[in-house]
Amino acid sequence: MSDLSIDFSKNLSEENTILTFTEEELAGVPEDFLKSLEKNEDGKLKVSLKYPHYFPCMKKARNPETRKKLETAFNSRCLKPNTAILEELVELRSQKADILGFPTHAAFVLDMRMAKDPEKVRTFLVDLAQKLRPLQEQEVKVYLEYKKEECDKYGYEYDGKIHYWDLRYYMTMTEERQYAVDSNLLKEYFPMEVVTTGLLDIYRELLDLKFTQVKDVEVWHPEVTLYSVVDRESSNLLGYFYLDLYPREGKYGHAACFGLQPGCIQPDGKRQITVAAMVANFTKPTEDKPALLTHDEVETYFHEFGHVMHQICAQSEFALFSGTSVERDFVEAPSQMLENWCWEKEPLQRMSKHYKTGEAFPDHLLDKPIKSRIANAGMFNLRQILLGMFDQTIHTQKKVDTAKLFSEISQEYLGFPSTEGTNMSASFGHLAGGYDAQYYGYMWSEVFCMDMFYTRFKKEGIMSPKFGGDYRRYILQPGGSIDAADMLRNFLGRDPTPEAFLISKGLNPNA
Ligand SMILES: [Zn+2]
Incomplete structure (x- = not known):
């Protein structure tokens, strides 16, 4: 299992796909970014799938074909080898849990976590998804309006749907239009x-x-x-x-x-x-x-x-x-x-x-x-829930078809399936990097993070050395020598609550 995990990460680090586009195919992407790209012999621009290349293109390239090509390549990184590795890991993890007397790998892992059992994690994710759904539906409506407008303006075909390759583009447009954020100026x-x-x-x-x-x-x-x-x-x-x-x-x-x-x-x-x-x-x-x-x-x-x-x-x-x-x-x-x-x-x-x-x-x-x-809090957080739910689901099964399952859960939580031929989980490093059955932890811990921030720093001074000192003493210093629940109580002076977290997402905690 250890060897498989190392291979999974190694494949990702060594991934080196380059796509080439004409300037026209990259229309909309900032000039200075285009200038920074190398060219191949026939003058086309070379775009890698590393973050500083991939994200600027996905955010700003207006041609849907360009984005589709990039997104398909991005979510096909290490497709063959890593899909096989991940699916083998799932089987081995399930066997290990069995030997240790746990019903599933998730149950084994969660036994030592704050959440304690898979049911609790499921409930946490499902509840949150329900709260976020109205926000996301509203956001998708706006994305589709923008998409219609773009298609009319540039003569692309409008299909009335949001796809994976549209997501970052219209999320960025929302930030720019609704909040007038000019990320290039920033x-x-x-x-x-x-x-x-x-x-x-x-x-x-x-x-x-x-x-x-x-x-x-x-x-x-x-x-x-x-x-x-x-x-x-x-x-x-x-x-x-x-x-x-x-x-x-x-x-x-x-x-x-x-x-x-x-x-x-x-x-x-x-x-x-x-x-x-x-x-x-x-x-x-x-x-x-x-x-x-x-x-x-x-x-x-x-x-x-x-x-x-x-x-x-x-x-x-x-x-x-x-x-x-x-x-x-x-x-x-x-x-x-x-x-x-x-x-x-x-x-x-x-x-x-x-x-x-x-x-x-x-x-x-x-x-x-x-x-x-x-901005985009509904979509962004539902995507986190999708990832958490996928991770929980594969680790409560003995055997899994990851590409198929990812697409189904995506449909359920985001409202659209994976792009044909892709498997995002083949490049989902967390699953082989020690976060197996624990990706939900990002959202779970955000509840505590927001409580700590709103209750102490936001109220009385974010640069307060007194709170900073308490933070260092009660939260950073002890490491795992004290249970997280106790550290939180020590810092907050009470048990944590989810109110601050909901407020931070633009939701009304009393609704
Ligand atoms: Zn981190």
Whole structure:
């Protein structure tokens, strides 16, 4: 099983498909992005399936054929080998659960999680889907209006349906039209260096830490940087972290934090320092521009760095419980909580500066993206539920046809099937990367993340060092040495409730 999981991830990292398009086929995609693309011998532009290539095209390419080609290729990544691996893993996991006396793999995994059993997870996802459905229906109506308009304007055939390859395009259009978010203009205020400095500064202040870049040290690639972290109060060295932020061939293609050495107590009673690495695939600098991040990328950066801090601040006695070694359906909560800083004025201003003029974000530019947080909330969250439900379903079965099942669940939750010939689950890294039967954890922990944020920080100051200190003490430091439910009670002063979560999605919790 371990070998299969490694092969699954390796296939994904080594995936290297290139599609070629004419400029005309990529109409709608920003000029500077097109300029950054390499050309092949006959002058066509080369588009890879790595995030900094794929997403800008899916968001802005107006030609549905182009998007269909890209989406089909994207959701066919590693189709053959990884479908076989995943389906074999499902069988082996089921057998293992059987040997251990559990009815299903999901039941085995959840036994040690906050949720405890598959029924509870199902109920959680189904309830939430019901609440979100009216939002999503409204959103789809709008997508279809836009689609009709686009088809009339550019002479494409209108089929009255939303497909996978339409999704990001019309979601982006919704943000732009309903919230007047101009993501290309926003990017100009998020040069990588400014974001990094601002981000480190916010974490420093909030958690009372000191970061220092360590130069002249051996790293695995010239783009990688290393920082030391010191506790400001005691001046103790807590650990080191690496930042590896840009895509390159053969590199892990998603964003993640990897623990390299756990912070825990050594036999001599002293604390072993933590070492962690943050890996991401952000937009690279071009010849005439520094790396300019989209707001999504800034949020991802903030999120992954939250995991880094969870590792670095670890104070548990045993390595087994150090840092992010918490219940898997809680592990996202601490860093999701910190994502909220990317949706508030003050921290955003600290992380931004126009790359040419050095000007700060004008208020009017900032209000809109902040408001746009609930744009597409129905569709976005139902997609998360689809992924969670798929993961739960395959892990309550002995044998599964993943492509067929994914398409069926997609139909049920999003209202449309997978694109012909694709199987998204062949590139669903989480399923072989330790999130099996636990993908729901993203939504599950968001409930706690929103409660923590609204109850304490949002009410009384998001840069409050007092709450930041409590956060470090009660949530980050203990790792898995305390049950998540108890950590939450310690921080909140009561049991968590889902109200804040529903409000954050634009729903009325009392409805
Ligand atoms: Zn995460």
